[in-house]
């Protein structure tokens with residue numbers, strides 16, 4: 270058997286493991302978690318025990334040392350199955366936060382945090398957005414000012430919309446460390462434990478979708494951080510952020526592809542079952558063409574996202590290409606979730622039908638991780654220059 274066939278087979282087996290996990294641990298509980306507005310801690314422990322967290326982190330730090338494709342499959346499959354709250358918050362933990370630590374963290378940070386993350390004992394979050402600054406991150410107001418007497422940094426400010434905002438055990442926070450220069454040259458990332466004095470988690474934010482993906486405000490009032498808590502280099506936080514953004518945007522694009530395919534799967538099944546005017550809806554030409562269009566859109570996006578993942582694996586994915594993948598796939602996800610819901614008629618508007626959740630969950634994909642407008646800014650600068 271050649272090598273790529275062997276990998277294909279391993280991926281198929283891995284997908285089956287993910288599906289079996291979802292059937293056993295998520296399927297019967299998900300609706301309740303959506304009502305509760307939070308994922309239970311035990312889910313994280315179970316994900317860790319099943320080897321579904323931080324799988325592409327090297328074995329020496331508790332991961333499986335698996336290739337990127339295995340790591341993205343988890344997000345892909347949970348999105349396809351309609352568990353976008355799980356896939357979203359898991360992606361923040363495994364595919365984003367863990368990689369900040371792996372790529373920019375100190376040896377001490379890697380050895381301390383990554384094994385706990387892979388086991389599901391510690392949940393990670395990242396806090397960039399503030400009430401007054403999201404797209405324009407350079408406008409953040411959170412500061413970390415060095416106390417020359419103690420050598421410690423003192424963090425003050427607030428963050429909002431933070432995923433895993435209730436459950437997290439530590440958060441990577443973006444703060445200004447040099448107020449005399451533009452934020453791009455004077456911002457630093459700090460790793461802060463949830464039980465640090467002065468750090469308060471705000472209440473769970475109520476959202477239109479992704480209900481169980483706990484999201485919160487965070488308040489930093491005189492939180493002390495020693496220099497060993499810096500992730501990456503002092504004042505160079507923006508460089509670390511820029512380096513990690515292609516990965517973040519790719520994973521959102523993968524989630525979009527999974528969600529589109531999942532929405533199409535349940536819709537196609539419904540169209541074969543539901544009858545109107547004496548025949549299944551799947552026999553009506555206008556509906557057949559709509560499905561053909563949406564399938565084409567999903568497949569073309571999947572192909573481009575796969576191409577980007579291959580580049581990411583070689584560390585060659587540009588910010589512009591990652592932005593194209595995010596823009597195209599999340600916009601397509603919105604159209605497909607809407608188009609599929611329409612084909613369910615009134616049932617599509619009923620909460621008990623998974624397509625209605627696919628529709629509301631899809632909306633944020635065009636907003637977080639950089640809005641569609643910001644993606645267009647990045648792409649147009651790449652194409653046309655500044």
Ligand SMILES: Cc1cc2nc3c(=O)[nH]c(=O)nc-3n(C[C@H](O)[C@H](O)[C@H](O)COP(=O)(O)OP(=O)(O)OC[C@H]3O[C@@H](n4cnc5c(N)ncnc54)[C@H](O)[C@@H]3O)c2cc1C
Pocket residue numbers: 361395396397398401402403404405429430431432433476479484633636637638639640641642643646
């Ligand atoms: C459910 C959820 C989870 C999130 N999780 C996290 C998280 O874990 N960590 C984190 O740090 N953040 C998180 N975010 C925040 C998210 O990344 C921001 O909401 C997003 O980047 C947009 O910022 P904003 O909300 O401040 O909107 P704004 O920046 O105020 O934008 C408002 C509108 O103006 C447009 N706009 C802004 N600038 C331009 C421009 N130059 N040209 C054209 N249009 C522009 C935007 O596209 C948007 O349509 C999350 C958000 C949500 C909703």
